[in-house]
Amino acid sequence: xxxxxxxxxxxxxxxxxxxxxxxxxxxxxxxxxxxxxxxxxxxxxxxxxxxxxxxxxxxxxxxxxxxxxxxxxxxxxxxxxxxxxxxxxxxxxxxxxxxxxxxxxxxxxxxxxxxxxxxxxxxxxxxxxxxxxxxxxxxxxxxxxxxxxxxxxxxxxxxxxxxxxxxxxxxxxxxxxxxxxxxxxxxxxxxxxxxxxxxxxxxxxxxxxxxxxxxxxxxxxxxxxxxxxxxxxxxxxxxxxxxxxxxxxxxxxxxxxxxxxxxxxxxxxxxxxxxxxxxxxxxxxxxxxxxxxxxxxxxxxxxxxxxxxxxxxxxxxxxxxxxx
Amino acid sequence: xxxxxxxxxxxxxxxxxxxxxxxxxxxxxxxxxxxxxxxxxxxxxxxxxxxxxxxxxxxxxxxxxxxxxxxxxxxxxxxxxxxxxxxxxxxxxxxxxxxxxxxxxxxxxxxxxxxxxxxxxxxxxxxxxxxxxxxxxxxxxxxxxxxxxxxxxxxxxxxxxxxxxxxxxxxxxxxxxxxxxxxxxxxxxxxxxxxxxxxxxxxxxxxxxxxxxxxxxxxxxxxxxxxxxxxxxxxxxxxxxxxxxxxxxxxxxxxxxxxxxxxxxxxxxxxxxxxxxxxxxxxxxxxxxxxxxxxxxxxxxxxxxxxxxxxxxxxxxxxxxxxxxxxxxxxxxxxxxxxxxxxxxxxxxxxxxxxxxxxxxxxxxxxxxxxxxxxxxxxxx
Numbered sequence: 001x002x003x004x005x006x007x008x009x010x011x012x013x014x015x016x017x018x019x020x021x022x023x024x025x026x027x028x029x030x031x032x033x034x035x036x037x038x039x040x041x042x043x044x045x046x047x048x049x050x051x052x053x054x055x056x057x058x059x060x061x062x063x064x065x066x067x068x069x070x071x072x073x074x075x076x077x078x079x080x081x082x083x084x085x086x087x088x089x090x091x092x093x094x095x096x097x098x099x100x101x102x103x104x105x106x107x108x109x110x111x112x113x114x115x116x117x118x119x120x121x122x123x124x125x126x127x128x129x130x131x132x133x134x135x136x137x138x139x140x141x142x143x144x145x146x147x148x149x150x151x152x153x154x155x156x157x158x159x160x161x162x163x164x165x166x167x168x169x170x171x172x173x174x175x176x177x178x179x180x181x182x183x184x185x186x187x188x189x190x191x192x193x194x195x196x197x198x199x200x201x202x203x204x205x206x207x208x209x210x211x212x213x214x215x216x217x218x219x220x221x222x223x224x225x226x227x228x229x230x231x232x233x234x235x236x237x238x239x240x241x242x243x244x245x246x247x248x249x250x251x252x253x254x255x256x257x258x259x260x261x262x263x264x265x266x267x268x269x270x271x272x273x274x275x276x277x278x279x280x281x282x283x284x285x286x287x288x289x290x291x292x293x294x295x296x297x298x299x300x301x302x303x304x305x306x307x308x309x310x311x312x313x314x315x316x317x318x319x320x321x322x323x324x
Numbered sequence: 325x326x327x328x329x330x331x332x333x334x335x336x337x338x339x340x341x342x343x344x345x346x347x348x349x350x351x352x353x354x355x356x357x358x359x360x361x362x363x364x365x366x367x368x369x370x371x372x373x374x375x376x377x378x379x380x381x382x383x384x385x386x387x388x389x390x391x392x393x394x395x396x397x398x399x400x401x402x403x404x405x406x407x408x409x410x411x412x413x414x415x416x417x418x419x420x421x422x423x424x425x426x427x428x429x430x431x432x433x434x435x436x437x438x439x440x441x442x443x444x445x446x447x448x449x450x451x452x453x454x455x456x457x458x459x460x461x462x463x464x465x466x467x468x469x470x471x472x473x474x475x476x477x478x479x480x481x482x483x484x485x486x487x488x489x490x491x492x493x494x495x496x497x498x499x500x501x502x503x504x505x506x507x508x509x510x511x512x513x514x515x516x517x518x519x520x521x522x523x524x525x526x527x528x529x530x531x532x533x534x535x536x537x538x539x540x541x542x543x544x545x546x547x548x549x550x551x552x553x554x555x556x557x558x559x560x561x562x563x564x565x566x567x568x569x570x571x572x573x574x575x576x577x578x579x580x581x582x583x584x585x586x587x588x589x590x591x592x593x594x595x596x597x598x599x600x601x602x603x604x605x606x607x608x609x610x611x612x613x614x615x616x617x618x619x620x621x622x623x624x625x626x627x628x629x630x631x632x633x634x635x636x637x638x639x640x641x642x643x644x645x646x647x648x649x650x651x652x653x654x655x656x657x658x659x660x661x662x663x664x665x666x667x668x669x670x671x672x673x674x675x676x677x678x679x680x681x682x683x684x685x686x687x688x689x690x691x692x693x694x695x696x697x698x699x700x701x702x703x704x705x
Binding site: 083088090091093095098101102103119239245249288289290293296304305 | 364367368369416418464468472474475477478479481482483485486489490492493496497618621624625628660661662664665666667668669670671672674675678679680681682683
């Protein structure tokens with residue numbers, strides 16, 4: 001009983017840790033897609049964030065400068081996306097793809113040139129990593145039967161960014177549905193012409209949304225390389241940006257369901273790490289590759305079966321051309 | 325999507341010549357992409373002019389290099405056509421990577437099975453098998469899009485990941501050559517290898533340099549011709565393009581969009597699958613891991629730059645072939661530069677030629693309009 005509880009809690013703990021970058025990226029997507037800009041470049045922005053966080057942290061020894069560099073990189077790429085899609089009415093999917101390919105090449109190229117470490121950054125010492133928050137009273141509470149393990153495995157010792165993500169989730173729900181900015185943001189994704197008629201700048205609103213996207217993807221990247229991991233390795237996002245996009249669609253562009261989808265994907269990921277090489281009753285050992293497929297297959301099944309037709313914000317993906 | 329800007333280029337009739345949109349704008353955008361690439365090369369501490377000129381000379385400077393460049397071009401023609409046909413139906417097929425991977429499985433299984441058969445039989449069977457598996461891999465996302473409304477961009481991306489895992493499993497656990505460590509199949513019987521261009525030219529007494537270029541290059545060119553015939557000279561092509569232009573109008577015309585979506589994706593997947601013929605039957609002669617290496621994504625850029633037209637696609641594929649071959653060589657010669665630099669240049673080319681295609685348009689059009697106005701002024705007076 002005790003063991004089963006511990007196992008479940010460890011699985012949940014791993015889920016939360018794996019979900020954090022997904023949640024940050026997916027919520028980054030919520031802002032821009034709600035404003036009518038499709039961003040398939042979440043993956044690239046995250047990877048850039050991961051690289052620049054690790055590079056800056058490695059060079060300066062400060063995780064905070066790393067975090068700042070990651071956010072700056074995310075915002076810079078978001079502005080490139082905005083310049084192409086908002087200012088020049090470019091194709092949004094193509095712009096996103098270009099950013100993904102560009103960063104997938106740029107990060108290892110720069111890592112190679114700056115660190116001579118085979119396309120990675122050196123391993124970061126713990127002082128250059130984002131700290132984990134140890135809450136007081138682990139000894140005192142730890143002795144309590146059920147509460148103790150829960151406190152130990154799930155609550156305390158989590159990375160700072162995990163807590164920040166929690167705040168961002170709650171804030172997003174409020175911003176989108178309770179603030180004036182959120183109302184305008186949603187309006188510009190549904191009917192930009194109406195927003196324009198009301199005397200608000202569509203361009204300005206969309207750029208604002210993309211800046212938020214840049215900040216959040218930068219945080220997601222920083223978490224990967226300086227929070228969860230200890231340095232940048234080539235291709236370290238490994239499709240998380242795309243999974244975040246899937247979570248966003250599965251969540252129908254709403255914060256709550258999107259968070260749930262991210263947790264679900266992270267849970268399958270945590271599960272697959274546990275299942276590798278473990279024989280299942282009646283089936284035997286499943287080849288690793290099939291277990292690794294799990295999140296992707298699940299995505300396809302969910303998109304096909306449960307969400308039904310995914311209806312995006314109406315103006316999503318369409319450049320707004322002001323009437324002259 | 326990509327042509328929308330083209331139509332607008334002639335907004336003021338007779339003022340801006342057509343070649344401005346088709347030739348001048350892409351060239352300007354390319355120059356911008358290369359200038360920025362030069363900046364990146366400067367940042368990593370090399371001389372951009374030296375690197376880029378070495379790249380060019382290593383790609384087209386001597387006959388052997390041209391063979392290598394055309395071999396890469398072959399892949400890009402296939403994936404470019406694949407993306408373009410989906411585009412014409414209004415679909416974004418990002419799954420070329422997975423479809424090409426599965427196509428390689430089809431070609432490879434034929435190569436493994438037909439030991440002792442003459443190569444023309446193997447070549448035909450491989451073309452069929454790679455088309456079949458490539459199409460099958462595109463079929464599921466197509467059906468999900470057409471019948472269930474799942475987002476095709478997402479499903480095709482997911483199918484890339486699933487294909488990668490599936491192929492790894494097949495190569496590690498199933499098809500691996502017995503008693504071997506590295507995950508690849510045994511080499512095919514040399515009799516079924518697709519002849520290289522050097523060999524083929526030899527039949528006619530022509531000497532060509534040794535390179536991986538093989539007969540599938542000719543098949544790629546043939547596919548360009550068939551693509552053109554199908555899309556603009558058959559009623560199937562007409563129906564497909566109608567759905568791409570205006571789905572609602574298509575419904576009124578009695579065309580079923582979901583049917584066209586599936587047809588377009590099947591052809592798209594088959595075309596991407598042909599990469600497997602070039603790579604597996606033509607060059608590697610065994611199934612190996614990750615032989616696609618991003619060709620599906622480059623295909624998106626090729627289709628965009630080629631304006632979804634076969635002639636444009638050949639030219640754009642040539643450009644990316646030059647980048648691939650030149651980039652590979654540069655990374656050998658410069659210790660500070662690795663192969664990823666090519667991805668940087670590719671990314672910038674896609675960004676400028678694809679997403680920022682309108683960047684210089686207003687200025688250039690204004691320039692031509694002013695000149696056009698100046699030229700017509702005296703005549704009017």
